[in-house]
Amino acid sequence: MKVHIYKRLMAMQASRRGILKGAAGAGALALGATSGLGALARRASAQGNLRAEILKIPGVGMGSPTDADWQRVGELCLDGTRATVEEGEFEGVQLTFMGLNNQNLHNFLFRGFLKPWEAYTGARIEWIDLAQADYNARLQQSIATETVDFDIIEMGAPFEGDVCGKGLASEMPDWVRDLIEMDDYVDYLKAPVGTWDGKTYRISVDGDCHNFNFRTDYFENEELAQAWRDEGHEGEWAVPTTWQKVQEVTKFLKGKNDPFGGPAYGYLDAPKSWGGFGFYFLASRASAYAKHPDDPAWLFDPDTMKPRVNNEAWVRAIQDVLDVLDAQPPDQINADPNTTAFQQFLAGTGSMVSWWGDVGSNARTSDSSIVGDVIGFSVLPGSDDVWNHASGEWETLPDGPNVAPNMAYIGWGVYVMARVDSDEKKKKAAWSAAAHLGGKDLSLWCAAYPSGFQPYRKSHFNIPEWVEAGYEEAFIENYLASEADSYNHPNAAIEPRIPGIFQYYSVAEDELAKIFAGQYASAQEGADKIAEAWERITDQIGRESQIELYKASLGV
Amino acid sequence: MSMEKTAPLDIDFDEYVPPDPIPQSRKRLGLLILAFGSLVLAAAFLVQALYRAGTIDFGFANWRPVVYAYLFWGITLGTAQVLRRGEAGVRALFVLPAVLFVVAMVVFPLLFGLYISFTDWNLSSLQGRRFNGLDNFRQMLGDAFYWNALKNMVWYTLAVLVEYAIAFGMALLLHSQIRARKFFRVVFLLPLMLSPVAVSWMVGKSMMEIRFGPIANFARWLGWENPAFFTDPWLARFSIMAMDAWTFIPLMMIMLLAGLQALPKEVMEAARVDGANPWQTFWKVIFPLTLPVSITAVLIRIIFKLKLADVIINVTAGGPGGATDSVTSFIFRVYRDRSNVGYGTLLAMVYLVLIVVSLTIMLNVLGRWMRGYGQEES
Numbered sequence: 001m002k003v004h005i006y007k008r009l010m011a012m013q014a015s016r017r018g019i020l021k022g023a024a025g026a027g028a029l030a031l032g033a034t035s036g037l038g039a040l041a042r043r044a045s046a047q048g049n050l051r052a053e054i055l056k057i058p059g060v061g062m063g064s065p066t067d068a069d070w071q072r073v074g075e076l077c078l079d080g081t082r083a084t085v086e087e088g089e090f091e092g093v094q095l096t097f098m099g100l101n102n103q104n105l106h107n108f109l110f111r112g113f114l115k116p117w118e119a120y121t122g123a124r125i126e127w128i129d130l131a132q133a134d135y136n137a138r139l140q141q142s143i144a145t146e147t148v149d150f151d152i153i154e155m156g157a158p159f160e161g162d163v164c165g166k167g168l169a170s171e172m173p174d175w176v177r178d179l180i181e182m183d184d185y186v187d188y189l190k191a192p193v194g195t196w197d198g199k200t201y202r203i204s205v206d207g208d209c210h211n212f213n214f215r216t217d218y219f220e221n222e223e224l225a226q227a228w229r230d231e232g233h234e235g236e237w238a239v240p241t242t243w244q245k246v247q248e249v250t251k252f253l254k255g256k257n258d259p260f261g262g263p264a265y266g267y268l269d270a271p272k273s274w275g276g277f278g279f280y281f282l283a284s285r286a287s288a289y290a291k292h293p294d295d296p297a298w299l300f301d302p303d304t305m306k307p308r309v310n311n312e313a314w315v316r317a318i319q320d321v322l323d324v325l326d327a328q329p330p331d332q333i334n335a336d337p338n339t340t341a342f343q344q345f346l347a348g349t350g351s352m353v354s355w356w357g358d359v360g361s362n363a364r365t366s367d368s369s370i371v372g373d374v375i376g377f378s379v380l381p382g383s384d385d386v387w388n389h390a391s392g393e394w395e396t397l398p399d400g401p402n403v404a405p406n407m408a409y410i411g412w413g414v415y416v417m418a419r420v421d422s423d424e425k426k427k428k429a430a431w432s433a434a435a436h437l438g439g440k441d442l443s444l445w446c447a448a449y450p451s452g453f454q455p456y457r458k459s460h461f462n463i464p465e466w467v468e469a470g471y472e473e474a475f476i477e478n479y480l481a482s483e484a485d486s487y488n489h490p491n492a493a494i495e496p497r498i499p500g501i502f503q504y505y506s507v508a509e510d511e512l513a514k515i516f517a518g519q520y521a522s523a524q525e526g527a528d529k530i531a532e533a534w535e536r537i538t539d540q541i542g543r544e545s546q547i548e549l550y551k552a553s554l555g556v
Numbered sequence: 557m558s559m560e561k562t563a564p565l566d567i568d569f570d571e572y573v574p575p576d577p578i579p580q581s582r583k584r585l586g587l588l589i590l591a592f593g594s595l596v597l598a599a600a601f602l603v604q605a606l607y608r609a610g611t612i613d614f615g616f617a618n619w620r621p622v623v624y625a626y627l628f629w630g631i632t633l634g635t636a637q638v639l640r641r642g643e644a645g646v647r648a649l650f651v652l653p654a655v656l657f658v659v660a661m662v663v664f665p666l667l668f669g670l671y672i673s674f675t676d677w678n679l680s681s682l683q684g685r686r687f688n689g690l691d692n693f694r695q696m697l698g699d700a701f702y703w704n705a706l707k708n709m710v711w712y713t714l715a716v717l718v719e720y721a722i723a724f725g726m727a728l729l730l731h732s733q734i735r736a737r738k739f740f741r742v743v744f745l746l747p748l749m750l751s752p753v754a755v756s757w758m759v760g761k762s763m764m765e766i767r768f769g770p771i772a773n774f775a776r777w778l779g780w781e782n783p784a785f786f787t788d789p790w791l792a793r794f795s796i797m798a799m800d801a802w803t804f805i806p807l808m809m810i811m812l813l814a815g816l817q818a819l820p821k822e823v824m825e826a827a828r829v830d831g832a833n834p835w836q837t838f839w840k841v842i843f844p845l846t847l848p849v850s851i852t853a854v855l856i857r858i859i860f861k862l863k864l865a866d867v868i869i870n871v872t873a874g875g876p877g878g879a880t881d882s883v884t885s886f887i888f889r890v891y892r893d894r895s896n897v898g899y900g901t902l903l904a905m906v907y908l909v910l911i912v913v914s915l916t917i918m919l920n921v922l923g924r925w926m927r928g929y930g931q932e933e934s
Contacts, residue, residue, distance in 0.1 A: 140679040140895050147618070162680055273873040276893050331766040331784035333876045334792075349767065500680030506893035510701060510878070517789070517877025540896075541681045 050076060054445045055469055065449050070112025077442040078116055080179045081432055090429040091122035095420075097433075098138075099154030101129040105452035106154060106412075110437055117436050123429045136502065143168065151420050151430050157193055157202065157410035161498035164196040165549040170416040172200040176431045180438045184457045186487035188407050188494060192555030203438035205446070206411035207456030209492075210284045210380055211482040213359045214239050217259040217374040218351040224256060224264075242401045243288055243381050246352060247320055253351065254327040260348045260370065265329055268350040269321045271516040272336040279505035280408040281337055282512065284354040286317035287493035288383035291404035293397070295389060296554045298404075299496055299504075300534075305546050307534040309508065310527035312394070313387035318515060318523040325516065333516055346371055354380060356408065357454050360479040377482035379405045379489065404493045405486035411456060414438055455483065497553040500541050507533040578642050586639030593632025600625035630656045673902035679895035692902040702903060704878045705886040706910075708793065712864055712882065715797045716857050720850070722801070723808035728838075730809070731816040741813075748806040755803050756870030760786075764795065786872050789879030796880045799867050804860055808853045815849030816842070851922055855915070862911055883907050 054076055058069045097114075100106040107129050114125055128150055130138055139155070142148050143162060155163065163169050180203055182190070188209075194202030216239075218224060225237035233248065240246040250266025258264040270281045283299075290313035291298040300307055308314065325332060329349055337355065345353040346362055346369040353359065363375045382401035385394040414437050416430040436442070440459060447455045448469050455461060461484045466476045486492065495501065508530045515526030538546050600622045607615020616622070634652050637645035676688040696702055730741050747755070763771045764785045775783035786792040819842065827841045843850075865884035868874060874881035874889075883903070890900040 137892060137895075144677075144679040144684065144895075144897075166682060272875050275873075329766075330782035331787045334784070334786040334872065336873070343765070343767070347767075499682070500678065500895065503678075503680065503894040503896070506889060510874075510889070513873075513875045514877045517875070517879070519877045537678075537894075540676060540678045542683055545682050 050079075050441050051444050051465070054441060055448055055465070057445070067108075067112045070109050071115045073442060073445050074113035074436070075116040077113075077436070077439050077445075078120060080439050081117055081120060081436055084175060084179060084435075085121050085428070085432050087120055088122040090425065090432070093121075093123040093426050093429045094126065095123060095152060095426070095430055095433060096126045096128060096150040097152045097154075098128040098130065098150035100135060100452070101131060105450060109446070109451055110154070113437060113442060114433055117433060121429065121432065123433070125433065139163075148417055148419060151417050151426070152434055153415050153417065154205070154412055155415050156412055157497055158495060158501050159497075160194070160196065160202070161496070161501065161549050161553060163415065164201045164497075165499055165545075165552070168418050169196075169201040170418045170421050170427060170430070172203070172416075173428075173431055176203070176435045179435045181440045184440055184459050186456055186458060186484065188487050188489075188492045189411065189456055192553060193410055193494065193497070194413060195555070196549075196552050201415055202413040203415070203434050204411060204413045204456050205438050205443065206413070206453040207483070207487060208356060208407065208409040208411040208454065209483060209486040210280065210354045210356060210406045210408045211360070211486055212378045212380050213345065213353050213355060213363075214376050214378070215259075215351040215371060215374050216376045218253075218264070221259050224253075227256065228252060239376065239378065240352070241378070241381055243285060243317075243320065243383050246381050247324060249352070250324040250327050258348065258351075259374075262349075263329075265350040266327060267324065267352040268335070268340040268344050269325065269328060269332065270335055270337040270340045271321065271325070271333050271513065272339070273509040273513055274336040274338070276502040276505035276509060277409075278337060279508050279512070280406065281340075281354060282314075282317060282321070282508075283408065283493070283495070284380055284406040285320060286314050287404040287406045288381060288402050289313035289316050289385075289387055290389075291402075291491060291493040292386050292388050292390075292395070293402065293404075293491045296494075296556060297389075297550075298493055300550060301389075302551050302554055302556055303547065305538045305543055305550060307531040308389060309534060310524065310531040311387060311389060313389075315523050315527045316387075318512070318527055321516065322523060342368070354406075357479070357483055360482070377479050379403060379482055379485045402491070403489065404491045405489045406493050407486070407495065410495065410497075412453060455480065456487075458484075494554075496550050498546055498549045500537060503537050503541075504534050507537065578640070583640045586636040589632045589639065590636035593629040593636075597622075597625045597629040626656075626660065669901055670905060672898055673905045675898040677896075677898035679897060685898070688898070692899045693906075695899060696903060696906060701878060701881065701886055702883070705874075705881045705883045708879070708881055709862065709864075709883055711793060712797060712800075713858055713861055715801065716854060716861055719801045719805050719857065720808060720854050723805045723853070724812055724850070726805070726809045727812035727816055728842075730813055744809060745806045747803050748810075750803060752800075752803055752866040753870060755799055756867045759799055759802070760795070760867065760871035786880075787876060789876060792872055792876060792880050796864075796868055796872065799871070800861070800864055803867075804857060807860070808857050811849060811853040811856070812846065815846040815853075818849075819845055847926055851919075851926075855919075858915070859911075862907075 054073050057072050057076075058065050097107070097110065099110060101108065107127055111125075111127060118124060136159075139153075139159065140162065142150075143166065148168060153163075160169075177200065182200075185204055186207060189204045189207060191200065194200055194204065219237065219239045228237040231252065233252065235245075240249050246267050253264040253266040256264040269285075270278055272278065287298065290308065290311070296302075298308065298313075329335075329344065335344065340350070340353050341355045341359050342362070344350050345355075345359060348370045360375065360377050363369050363372045380403070382403035384401055385396045386402035386404075387393075388395045414434040416427070416434055420427045420430045440457065443453075443457055444460065444465070445451075446453045447460045448466075461480050463473065463477055463480065466480070467473050511526055511530045511533065514520060514529075515523060520526040520529070600616075603612070604615050604619060604622050606612045630652070633656075634649050637648045637652065639645070641648065672685070673692060674687060674689060675685045676691065677685040726744060730737060730744065734740070750758075759771075763769045766772050766782065766784050772783040772785070784791075785795040823841060823845070824837070827837050832840065863884055864882045865888055868880050868882050868885045869888060872880045874885055887900050887903050887907070890896050890903065894900075
């Protein structure tokens with residue numbers, strides 16, 4: 001769970017008594033049921049008890065979890081390890097784990113979770129903690145200089161091209177696949193994500209997607225509804241479900257008044273560069289135009305790696321931004337995604353924004369948020385028509401607008417490096433440790449407490465568990481539904497997991513900044529420049545290998 | 557004195573060769589030791605280079621043994637110095653470690669960097685590093701972002717002149733007998749103590765923020781409807797210049813203040829006695845006498861300015877549309893976001909050459925001007 005979600009729980013001040021009421025009896029039973037071997041066999045009956053029990057550690061309203069709590073959770077969730085590893089089996093094995101130290105989470109939790117595992121198995125783990133900003137450079141340097149000095153790594157799926165594509169990761173053994181119950185993953189995290197050439201490498205510990213956040217008070221406002229009708233717009237005044245409507249609403253709102261007072265604004269774009277991550281926000285606008293349900297690719301042609309970023313779909317998305325930039329707040333050209341989400345939308349400026357789940361979870365917890373009671377969530381808007389790259393034409397689908405939620409960044413996972421493969425004992429130890437961190441029950445605790453991770457399993461979307469943990473039902477239902485519907489959407493737009501994907505995003509941001517500043521004659525000219533730069537990167541990294549890896553990442 | 561008497565003495569003195577206190581055998585031993593050390597170093601380097609190139613199938617797992625060979629060579633070099641040169645060799649030992657360290661930590665990386673700048677090295681590429689001649693240079697010639705950043709650097713550097721004028725004014729103010737002089741000296745120095753990253757967030761992203769920033773609100777109060785400091789290209793550039801100037805003017809100010817305080821009192825008194833007014837005193841006495849300090853201050857400031865990146869990266873990310881991009885912030889993107897080590901290094905090398913050449917020219921011109929100024933005065 002991300003810190004802000006936890007803080008929201010704290011802010012709600014749910015009483016320990018209330019939380020314990022439903023779980024206490026079951027928790028006591030679970031304590032007795034978690035010891036001994038054969039846990040897998042009786043998992044079905046004991047799992048509910050165990051899940052209730054770990055949700056009590058340390059308990060909502062009891063302060064932030066400590067290392068002792070992480071160790072306790074790790075201990076309670078050790079059944080899978082006990083079922084697959086003999087006590088002391090990894091005596092003498094030394095493993096190195098490289099991960100993040102963001103907000104004192106990630107590796108800090110992993111340490112606690114793995115301490116009971118170390119005590120039981122006899123293995124020892126050394127830790128390499130990295131700040132987010134240093135992570136990419138450290139990983140790339142390790143790969144480029146052939147100095148991979150870690151056995152297990154916490155890594156985002158976009159880097160799979162750099163690691164799995166170069167044969168640096170260890171293939172997941174079947175016993176791990178069974179242990180972590182991969183069928184429980186939300187659909188988009190299933191293959192091809194986490195796989196290369198049909199081999200599975202990733203244990204997911206996180207999920208990511210962009211959802212659509214909007215102000216309900218705007219779309220329930222009678223004055224705005226009347227103005228909408230008076231101006232002769234088609235359809236009722238309602239939350240836009242297509243980008244065409246988003247554009248129309250954004251233009252319509254220019255010059256109107258915000259229900260909170262001050263000027264009203266529609267959609268908030270983030271034109272300013274953001275270290276490559278800003279490209280995701282154009283991609284969220286473009287996915288419904290560019291991601292055809294019959295075509296898994298939407299950024300490159302899989303056969304040639306020819307960029308599609310300058311096709312009509314992407315150019316339309318870029319043009320959309322240009323068309324409404326002057327209807328957005330002044331100085332919007334200097335707004336990055338951090339500005340749109342936290343300084344604008346949550347602070348009451350603008351009525352629609354695409355973002356990761358953080359906007360929803362901050363809405364009622366952040367001190368600077370004033371939209372907590374008037375926020376709603378949905379999957380990203382669709383489009384009335386979709387670009388068919390094969391036919392080179394816009395197409396209207398028979399079953400309505402094309403929806404293609406953007407699975408931006410895909411989420412964190414735990415990977416074992418191939419350097420352990422030569423030592424069977426070490427390999428089993430590394431995979432056992434990784435499986436422990438990616439276990440189904442332990443992941444529930446991570447979804448419910450500050451951990452740095454979002455829900456990513458179907459079982460995480462069991463609303464009663466969240467309500468029992470203290471969340472308001474209507475809010476959490478709406479919020480989680482927007483994520484679950486995105487995750488499980490059959491036409492979800494998955495980014496290419498090829499080497500150097502952030503290089504493509506970074507150069508695109510530079511060119512987009514020029515396009516948005518009006519330095520090119522047209523969106524098409526600017527998009528062509530992006531495509532040129534992407535071609536250069538592809539040639540530099542190696543076109544043939546990129547084609548091969550891109551196909552592998554798409555599972556085609 | 558006759559030639560007959562002095563000539564034999566001169567010849568004797570010139571041809572006198574004092575006996576060498578270091579025996580030839582010891583010299584040969586020194587040479588032998590040095591040759592052995594050199595051989596070890598050359599062999600280690602050659603083996604590893606050939607192994608890495610794939611020419612031979614044996615070698616070390618990494619380059620560390622070559623570093624050890626270099627250390628060993630350093631020891632043999634020192635030993636040879638002592639054995640071959642005696643007391644002079646011992647004296648050389650005091651300098652040798654520093655020289656070897658500088659070679660290892662400065663000269664070698666610079667040469668290696670030069671080599672890298674002629675390679676195609678993208679960290680994401682499966683092929684690794686490949687020599688590509690002048691391709692990076694050709695790419696640079698057509699790179700609109702790099703030239704745009706260089707053009708911006710010209711503007712940023714020119715702003716140093718304005719900063720210098722302000723710094724001089726402040727230094728004169730703090731040099732004069734004003735109330736609470738010590739207090740103001742400390743206060744004026746405070747911005748220099750702030751990290752540019754802190755300035756970026758406190759000033760650029762908070763105080764100048766269009767919606768709630770106090771500076772924006774003040775501008776609004778003055779009648780500027782939408783005080784967007786970073787939307788218009790020139791205004792954005794100026795805003796970056798202002799933030800950077802606010803941080804570094806105190807550096808120039810403190811140097812100029814030191815220069816002012818070192819001025820000989822007699823000259824100032826003589827000027828007063830001669831009836832010079834304050835304007836004349838400044839232009840005819842103070843300014844010429846503080847010129848060396850001024851040049852040092854401006855040079856140091858220009859060097860700082862040429863490294864300008866942190867404020868830009870944090871506040872505008874080079875925008876809008878590259879209007880505020882600096883060479884360093886662009887190279888940062890090429891390196892960090894695009895892992896394009898070869899091209900990034902070439903850009904940095906070209907920038908280094910440009911800096912060295914332009915500073916040399918500037919120093920030359922300034923030197924001539926100062927000599928001219930001195931002659932005119934005299």
